[in-house]
Amino acid sequence: MSTNSSGTGSEATTAEDEVHKNARQNVVAVDENDEKQEVVNRLTAHTGDGIRHRAFTALVFDHQGRILLGQRSPTKRLWDTHWDGTVASHPEDGQSQEEATRQRLEDELGVTPDQYSDLRVTDKFEYKRYYPSVSGADGVEWEVCSVLKLTLDDVSLDPDEDEIAGLLWVDYEHLHQHPDWYRQLRLCPWFEIAMRRDLD
Numbered sequence: 001m002s003t004n005s006s007g008t009g010s011e012a013t014t015a016e017d018e019v020h021k022n023a024r025q026n027v028v029a030v031d032e033n034d035e036k037q038e039v040v041n042r043l044t045a046h047t048g049d050g051i052r053h054r055a056f057t058a059l060v061f062d063h064q065g066r067i068l069l070g071q072r073s074p075t076k077r078l079w080d081t082h083w084d085g086t087v088a089s090h091p092e093d094g095q096s097q098e099e100a101t102r103q104r105l106e107d108e109l110g111v112t113p114d115q116y117s118d119l120r121v122t123d124k125f126e127y128k129r130y131y132p133s134v135s136g137a138d139g140v141e142w143e144v145c146s147v148l149k150l151t152l153d154d155v156s157l158d159p160d161e162d163e164i165a166g167l168l169w170v171d172y173e174h175l176h177q178h179p180d181w182y183r184q185l186r187l188c189p190w191f192e193i194a195m196r197r198d199l200d
Helices: 009-017 097-109 172-177 179-185 189-199
Strands: 026-030 036-041 053-061 066-072 087-089 120-131 139-151 164-171
Touching: 053 097, 053 189, 066 172, 087 097, 097 139, 120 189, 139 189, 164 172, 172 179, 172 189
Parallel strands: 053 139
Antiparallel strands: 026 036, 026 053, 053 066, 053 087, 066 164, 120 139
16 A cells, blocks of 8 residues: 555555455365364455365256356356356355355345245255466365255346356256366366266
8 A cells, every 4th residue: 555645535445445355255164074263365265275164066957957057257266267157256254155155145236035945055065166266366175065056937037247258048957968078167176076076
């Protein structure tokens, strides 16, 4: 931050904007059994060797057996522009996975609880993956990740472009059976693991 006493308010705002938004959020650090250890800074948890923490991925379907893939915004620090199935994030301290999922579905896709009635946790796994960034902002995901599923009765969507760069409905079993046919999509690692465990 500038120490120039003649600096304007706009300079201060610019300096604050340079702090990645993840540095202003926390995640729940957990052990291998998903038992809470402490609350840690989100950016710290995703840098260096990482800190194991609680996360979720939510798989959104329609009644034709298609999954909704969401392309992560290019402004995401990790796995930017990769395709996820469908949203992924971290519950806040004291928040259930279901509550966190409902919040992210509404924030990212404009999907409200009246559009589905079958939200449920279907799996949980631990994984760790490093992300080498071309910009030099390398990162890591080390998560105990819960998988949640739901089926939309109403497929109306209102995506937030700051979160979702693109959307694509894909036959779920076809994607699983022929992953090489979809490699140009560059799937997020946590989604690939969740899909493999679900359908193998």
